[in-house]
Amino acid sequence: MKIIKTDGVLSVEEEQLRYLDGLNVEFVEKTLLTEDALIEHCRDADALMVLREPITARVLAELKRLKVIGRFGVGLDSIDVEAASRAGVQVTYVPDANLVEVSTHAMALILALTRKLKQFDSAVRAGRWAAMTDGAGITRPDRQILGLIGFGQIGRLTAERARVFGYHIIAYDPHMPAERIAAGGAEPVGFDELLARADIVSLHVPATPETRNIMSAQALSRMKEGAILINVARGGLVDEVALADAIRRGHLAGAGIDTFEREPPSPDNPLLALDTVLVSPHAAHYSTQSYAEVRNKVFADVASVLRGGKPVYPVNRI
Secondary structure (H helix, E strand, O other): OEEEEOOOOOOOOHHHHHHHOOOOOEEEEOOOOOHHHHHHHOOOOOEEEEOOOOEOHHHHHHOOOOOEEEEOOOOOOOEOHHHHHHOOOEEEOOOOOOHHHHHHHHHHHHHHHHOOHHHHHHHHHOOOOOOHHHHOOOOOHHHOEEEEEOOOHHHHHHHHHHHHHOOEEEEEOOOOOHHHHHHOOOEEOOHHHHHHHOOEEEEOOOOOOOOOOOEOHHHHHOOOOOEEEEEOOOOOOEOHHHHHHHHHOOOEEEEEEOOOOOOOOOOOOHHHHOOOEEEOOOOOOOOHHHHHHHHHHHHHHHHHHHOOOOOOOEOOOO
C-alpha cells in the first residue's frame, strides 16, 4: 500500500509515523497543488493526506486505488466529498483540533483593534510618546456589542471568551435553533439586525456557496458606522476591495483578517495598505499542541481505514 502526503507544508515527525506501525505501507511526501500533478503522481496511492489540494471529481476518477483521504483540518471546500462517496473513498477530517486556537485568535484581533494597539505601537516607534489622541474612541468592552456570524463550536468558544471581557454577544446562525444560541450565552438575531447593532462583527462560518461573499459591499454598507470586521474563518467570505473602501471612507474603523480569498494575498491587495487593518498569515489555527493533534488524528484515521477499520472522524459514509 502507498500513502502520499501532498501538501508540502506540514512536517511529519516520528510521533505521526508510529501510527503506521504494522502496516506494509510506503509513505511518500510530495508537493502536489494542481489536479494534473495529483493525477500524475498519485495513480498508485491507496491513501492521500491533504491540506488544500484540489481533490476534484476529475482527480478522483483517475485514482483507481484510492481508499481514503485524510484532511489536515476542518474545511472541506477543496474536496469533492460527493464524488469521493460515489467512488467509495472514505474522507476524514479533524473538526476539533483548532477550536481553542481560532477562538483565541479572534479575541486577540478584537482586543488589539478595539484597544488600537497597532496605532499606539507605531506612534511610540516613531518617537511620539504623547500619542494618547491616537486612541480616540476607545470604548470599554461592556459598552460594546460583539456580533458572531456562525455559532458552531468556534463561535460558541469565542462568545465564552468575549463574555469574560464584558461584551454583549449577539449571534446569527440560520442552521441553529434560537434556543440553542441563547443557551450558548448569545442573543439570537437576524443577519440584518446583527449588522446594524454590532460594534464588532466576527465570522465563524465554513466556505460554502451559501456563505461565499456573505460580507458583500451591500452587507458591509449595512454595518454600524465605526464597526470592525474579523475574519478567522475562510477566504472568500468577504469582498476585500469593498472592505478596504469602507475603511478608507471611514464607514468602518478597521478589520482583523487571518484568511484571504487569495493566499498569500497579492502585494497590491488594498487591505495591506491600511494602518487600521491587522493581518495574520492564516495562522489562527496554530499552536504547538494543535499542530501535533491535527497531524496525529489524520494519521490515526488513515491507518485505521487501511487496516479495514472505521475512522474516528468520518466525513462521509462508506
